[in-house]
Amino acid sequence: MEPIVVLSLLSGLILLLLLIGAPVKSLKMIGTGAIRLLVGALLLFFLNTFGGLFDYHLPINLFTASVSGFLGVPGIIALIFTDILIIQ
Structure with a gap:
């Protein structure tokens, strides 16, 4: 699928979860995780x-977006150091 379609679907899902709310705790956890992944992708x-x-x-990708989304700025710094010191 095209990246714009995937981002549109994720944005629509996040908007739906924010407007309607998730009464079940597991859906709240999935929604929070999806929002963190999206924020991580935007930071990257x-x-x-x-x-x-x-x-x-x-x-x-999924790994880098997860690290940056769940750890925030320290996660991005860790990814940069890993890329510069180990990979390159």
């Missing part, structure tokens, strides 16, 4: 946009 997108000025790119 902005990192790649800003990193393009310095010729730096960090791939956006």
Whole structure:
């Protein structure tokens, strides 16, 4: 599927969960996880946009979006250090 379709579906699901609410605790956990994944992907997108000025790119995939979404800025810093020190 196209990335725009996937992002649209995830955004629609998040909007639906925010408007209606999830009465079941497990659905709340899934919704929170989906929101964190989306926020992590957006953080990586902005990192790649800003990193393009310095010729730096960090791939956006499920693992990197999970790390950056659940750990926040320290997770992004850990991903950058891992990429620079270990992979390159």
